Amino acid sequence: MKELNLAAVSEDVINQLPKGALLTVKANDKLNTMTIGWATVGRIWNKPIMTVLVRFSRHTHEVISRADSFTVSFSKDGSLKSAFATCGKKSGRDTDKFQECGLTPVYIDNIESPYIAEGDLHFICKIVYKNTLEPELLSEEIKDIWYKDNDYHCIYFGEIVKILSK
Numbered sequence: 001m002k003e004l005n006l007a008a009v010s011e012d013v014i015n016q017l018p019k020g021a022l023l024t025v026k027a028n029d030k031l032n033t034m035t036i037g038w039a040t041v042g043r044i045w046n047k048p049i050m051t052v053l054v055r056f057s058r059h060t061h062e063v064i065s066r067a068d069s070f071t072v073s074f075s076k077d078g079s080l081k082s083a084f085a086t087c088g089k090k091s092g093r094d095t096d097k098f099q100e101c102g103l104t105p106v107y108i109d110n111i112e113s114p115y116i117a118e119g120d121l122h123f124i125c126k127i128v129y130k131n132t133l134e135p136e137l138l139s140e141e142i143k144d145i146w147y148k149d150n151d152y153h154c155i156y157f158g159e160i161v162k163i164l165s166k
């Protein structure tokens with residue numbers, strides 16, 4: 001594994017997100033992973049920051065709301081393609097997605113949330129802020145397209161503490 005900086009991988013993030021990525025979270029004894037397609041990377045508070053958006057209905061939300069870290073694993077070589085499909089429709093409430101998809105959690109340093117060994121680009125993040133979308137502050141266009149069912153996102157801001165690449 002190589003350690004990279006954010007500038008070196010920002011383009012990969014933009015290119016890979018439409019294919020999916022795995023957001024993995026552990027808090028206490030609960031571990032879960034789900035597919036995401038939306039995230040941002042940038043600089044806030046003079047720190048490299050990644051944000052992820054998790055709807056309240058997700059099992060992942062139950063875990064991440066109690067967590068102090070998350071990881072995001074991409075698959076530039078395509079080997080997680082079928083995991084992205086499964087982890088984007090099955091819930092950790094009733095499926096062990098690690099077992100079903102053959103995913104291996106890898107723990108580093110003192111970070112509670114593992115990354116997924118089968119990926120090839122990983123963001124390891126410490127949660128520094130979270131914020132629920134405020135419906136009254138959102139454009140009507142976005143509300144109509146994405147939130148007809150009132151299942152809003154909570155946005156988690158993670159300080160990127162490590163970026164690892166195969």
Ligand SMILES: Cc1cc2nc3c(=O)[nH]c(=O)nc-3n(C[C@H](O)[C@H](O)[C@H](O)COP(=O)(O)O)c2cc1C
Pocket residue numbers: 019020032033034035036037038039053054055057058059060061084085087088089090091092093
């Ligand atoms: C390509 C793709 C991208 C997705 N992106 C997100 C996302 O950014 N945020 C989100 O809350 N759900 C997203 N989902 C839906 C979750 O992955 C899906 O509901 C999953 O089953 C939730 O699992 P959980 O209940 O174990 O958390 C996406 C699904 C797919 C297929």
